[in-house]
Amino acid sequence: MSRIIVISNRVSTGGGAHGGLATALHAALRENGGIWFGWSGERVEQFTGLINFQRENGVTTATVDLDDHDIEEYYNGYANRTLWPLFHYRIDLAEYERDFAGGYQRTNKRFADTVSPLIEPEDLVWVHDYHMFPLGAELRKRGVRNRIGFFLHIPWPPRRLLVTLPEAEELVKALLAYDLIGFHTPEWVESFCDYVCHELGGTLEGGNELVLGKRRVRLIACPIGIDAAEFAKLTESDTARQTFERVRESVVGRALIVGVDRLDYSKGLEERFLGYERFLTDNPEERKEVVLLQIAPPSRASVDSYQRIRSTLEGLAGRINGAHAALDWVPIRYVNQGYPRDVLAGVYRASKIGLVTPLRDGMNLVAKEYVAAQDPEDPGVLILSRFAGAAEQMPDALLVNPYSAEEMSDAIRQALIMPREERIRRWETLIRDVQEQDVVWWRTQFTEALKAVPERAR
Ligand code: ADQ
Numbered sequence: 001m002s003r004i005i006v007i008s009n010r011v012s013t014g015g016g017a018h019g020g021l022a023t024a025l026h027a028a029l030r031e032n033g034g035i036w037f038g039w040s041g042e043r044v045e046q047f048t049g050l051i052n053f054q055r056e057n058g059v060t061t062a063t064v065d066l067d068d069h070d071i072e073e074y075y076n077g078y079a080n081r082t083l084w085p086l087f088h089y090r091i092d093l094a095e096y097e098r099d100f101a102g103g104y105q106r107t108n109k110r111f112a113d114t115v116s117p118l119i120e121p122e123d124l125v126w127v128h129d130y131h132m133f134p135l136g137a138e139l140r141k142r143g144v145r146n147r148i149g150f151f152l153h154i155p156w157p158p159r160r161l162l163v164t165l166p167e168a169e170e171l172v173k174a175l176l177a178y179d180l181i182g183f184h185t186p187e188w189v190e191s192f193c194d195y196v197c198h199e200l201g202g203t204l205e206g207g208n209e210l211v212l213g214k215r216r217v218r219l220i221a222c223p224i225g226i227d228a229a230e231f232a233k234l235t236e237s238d239t240a241r242q243t244f245e246r247v248r249e250s251v252v253g254r255a256l257i258v259g260v261d262r263l264d265y266s267k268g269l270e271e272r273f274l275g276y277e278r279f280l281t282d283n284p285e286e287r288k289e290v291v292l293l294q295i296a297p298p299s300r301a302s303v304d305s306y307q308r309i310r311s312t313l314e315g316l317a318g319r320i321n322g323a324h325a326a327l328d329w330v331p332i333r334y335v336n337q338g339y340p341r342d343v344l345a346g347v348y349r350a351s352k353i354g355l356v357t358p359l360r361d362g363m364n365l366v367a368k369e370y371v372a373a374q375d376p377e378d379p380g381v382l383i384l385s386r387f388a389g390a391a392e393q394m395p396d397a398l399l400v401n402p403y404s405a406e407e408m409s410d411a412i413r414q415a416l417i418m419p420r421e422e423r424i425r426r427w428e429t430l431i432r433d434v435q436e437q438d439v440v441w442w443r444t445q446f447t448e449a450l451k452a453v454p455e456r457a458r
Helices: 020-032 068-087 098-118 135-141 168-175 186-199 228-236 238-250 269-282 304-324 341-350 365-372 405-417 420-436 439-451
Strands: 004-010 034-044 052-056 059-067 124-128 148-151 180-183 203-205 209-212 215-221 255-260 290-295 332-335 353-356 381-385 398-400
Touching (some): 020 034, 059 068, 124 439, 135 148, 148 439, 186 215, 228 365, 255 269, 255 341, 269 405, 304 332, 353 405, 365 381, 398 405
Parallel strands (some): 148 180, 353 381
Antiparallel strands (some): 052 059
């Protein structure tokens, strides 16, 4: 059986608690052998390419430290200030700087130099996400002839937006060095094809193979899932039960609405608060019957746009609470902190509504975790943005346009009065797919598709 070489910006070690993605990749590494390679998250004065190998619970990881230039230009710069906003349709926030683009290429070359000697002829190589677009092409330049697949965890932007990126053509051509490119949804696959066919003159063959000159690459829509079984187990844990009790007590009979997101402008938190405020204004009789708990740990704090969203949200929560609170009730509890997964499971289960309303999201795993944590006898209602990749798989959620405060307000109202039979009916369809198309299903779909790519001159 072929080993797997997983390459991603950050690496999750074999020990401790993890999200579904790390668990699924660890399982693959344990079963097939292999290595998980990437940045250690550490900063050094001068890049050395020295690899730190670790082995924990049968998983080998190999990490390198980056220097200040790399971190500023590749990570904070091109990945977080250029590609992330552009790929989430926010060209107003995207910064196009040649230094960032140069640092991104340099760091990818450094990764390729470091990892290529670790790759053996029969290995399957699986590269992850927007930090690593050029890595496959760099590996090819270093003589790596293996099957190499790439999976994008974020959306692929429409052609009309992508053409604003000065390096778009170069990046997309580099991507064609992979054998297989995976996206969460058919919509992102179509956007990618649209760019390659209309900007570069490529052609689509057999519905899933893009051809440009001598290059041929397969495309797959392969939605990531969660480890649903593990999440259901977490929900039964002591910590989850205690959290459930504590949270339920704290809202004294009111309906809890929960949001759980990294503090990121793509998650639509400002719009969510405004939608909730609209609900409070439109439904004065319900006013004191609900509480919104928003859990949002800060991320990427060294990027300006993330500092701005933090202060905007603090201001907004303060204003809404100031305008609507009563002696015994505060409408929004806004918590800037991360929680262990078993605590989150208890919070999800205690919540009558899961409010997941990103403006744009590759998939969104919180939506699936919320469903997995519900009580089958009395499940809560998922309100989901139609602009999350997850919406495609979850039509039985209440789908909303997160830009419309009115739609969000209507959906909250509909969820609060939804009869139990309807909640159960919708939840049963949702949980079936969350369980069937879990993270192991996703991993298998991708790796099997990669193995099926015919051997050919690379
Ligand atoms: P993210 O943008 O990070 O991932 P998401 O899919 O929602 O978004 O995953 C977030 C994970 O972090 C979830 O497992 C959630 O439980 C956890 N989390 C969030 N807030 C937390 C908190 N306060 N405490 C503890 N844990 C918290 C990117 C893409 C997504 C895509 C994933 C996977 O942006 O669209 O679904 O990758 O491909």
